[in-house]
Amino acid sequence: MFNNLSDKLDKALHVLKGHGSITEVNVAETLKEVRRALLDADVNFKIAKQFTTTVKEKALGQNVLTTLQPGQLMVKIVKDELTQLMGGDAEGINLSGTPTVILMSGLQGSGKTTFSGKLANYLKTKKTKKPLLVACDIYRPAAINQLHVVGEQIGVEVYSEEGNQDPVAISQNAIKHAKSNGHNIVIVDTAGRLAVDEEMMNEISNIHKAIQPQETLFVVDSMTGQDAVNTAKTFNDILNFDGVVLTKLDGDTRGGAALSIKSVVNKPIKFIGTGEKMEAIDVFYPDRMADRILGMGDVVSLVERAQEQFDEEEARKLQKKIAKNQFGFDDFLKQINQVKKMGNMKDLMGMIPGAGKALKDVDIDDDAFKHVEAIIHSMTPAERTKPALLDASRKKRIAKGSGRTIQEVNQLLKQFNQMSKMMKMMQGGGGRKMMQMMQGMK
Structure with a gap:
């Protein structure tokens, strides 16, 4: 980033x-x-x-x-x-209204449809809302199909009307449908064009006047730089939108849009898209982004993501297992899955101060744990529960079953044992002893 x-x-x-x-x-x-x-x-x-x-x-x-x-x-x-x-303070989304109506605007290819799904998923999981996605791109059947696929993926209903070529009527009917079916959020995905044209601007302006949304968001591909800022100004002159969404920030982004757009249109950046997964959406915090740009990381966001995946009951069970020396590979897998849920691996590394610079030329794949999972899944339930059972012949079988080398199996076992010892040390007064040891090394 x-x-x-x-x-x-x-x-x-x-x-x-x-x-x-x-x-x-x-x-x-x-x-x-x-x-x-x-x-x-x-x-x-x-x-x-x-x-x-x-x-x-x-x-x-x-x-x-x-x-x-x-x-x-x-x-x-x-x-x-x-x-x-970049705006000073973070600005939240306006969720007033019954239902809250959110209108998405932007050029074709900016990521509107995908982001509509991400926003619906975010509001559903973080704000416990019941969203409805509305397909108003009547020109591209693929866009309607895409929204239905996204909706199915996140468990959110999608409203569309086959044969209706009036996006204003579709959006109005969708709001009626939402009121009748208990939806308290309506996210309207509109049509885009490859470039700004009068017909498109008139259409989205008419939708805006008809449904009077509580929130109008302008979605922009952050990789387009200064062009994105110029487009934002044109849209803002027509819609007077409430905020900006920067998508594709996980790509080779120059930063021009993020740094210029607030000064040009005087509207806040409210959200950013940081990957392809439906969970890859973040509220935009100008101070945290400034830290990341200057290589200082973003520990606050990293901790917040970790807390979102934190299960207090599971943590208590894990603590007991560690105390009894019963920490096994099934527990290890659970920890890996929690880390994976936190988001894009390179993005997570970039939140650690200094790590972004150190790993700038390193390609960290989202499947970074794939070979580890393959090795663990090749173990028997007994082996996963009691790693001490793993002798030379068992390791050979596991390596063959997972398609990895014996060296990789041994490396995983070594890392697992080191992690188990560290976790054991952190139990009880071990954490204090460890801090004393570290201070004595200064």
Whole structure:
């Protein structure tokens, strides 16, 4: 996520992070490189220039040149300004109305239909709502079919009308259907075009006037950079939308849309799409995104995702097993599945401070645990419960059954034993002993 921008900003700020002398000259030179990094990320020139001017004024106003840690102070100023540039505070979605009507807008290929499903799934699981998806793209039968497939996948009803070529009537009928069937959220997926045209804008404007949504979201492909910002302005002039959704942030995103769109349309980024899975949706937090852009990770979001998958009862059972030395491979599999539910693996790694930079050229597949699962599934129930049973002949059979090598089986066993010992140490007073040992090593 924003790897190129992160690298360039890191290089630009590197000089000031050192212990050498800081002067007004190299502050100016650093900010020149910062501006260049923003322009390379496809940020609007005026916005990039204003950004660096503001940072310079604040830096010199806070006596960066005379502070004991000028590099760190400069990074903080840049971080704070990036946060403000992207909107300052996170803004939630408006869920008023009975039902709440949410209108999705954007160009074809921006990811509207997929995101409509993600949003329905998010509201269903996080807000315990009963959403209804509405197919109003009458021009592409594939779009209607896609929405039905998505709805089936997440267990959400999809409303569509075969043969009706009036998207305004379809959306109005869908709201009536929602009221009659207990749906408290209506998400209307509209038609897109390859480019902005008058017919499309009139159509979505008519839908907007007819259903008067509580929330109108503009969905934009974040990989399109400055073009996305220009399109957003056109849509906003017609719809006066409430917020922006940035999709495909897991791709090779330059960052121009995320950094420019708030300044141009003065509307908040409300959600981001971070992968193909229906769970790959996050509320947009400008401060957390600024941290990630500057390579500081996003520990808060990582902890939140972990807490979402945390099962208190399962944790108690696991604690008892660890205390009795009964932690087995079935328990290990449960832990792996919890991690997988947290989202895209590379995205998770990017939330750990420093890990994003270290792994920038490493391709972490979502199936990173596949070979581990194959090895465990090739074990008998008894072997999974009592790993001590695994002798040489059993390992050979497991390797053959899983299509992996004996070396890989041995490596997994070694990692499993190390993890078991660590978990045992953390029980009772072990955690305190471990902290004391670490402090003694300083």
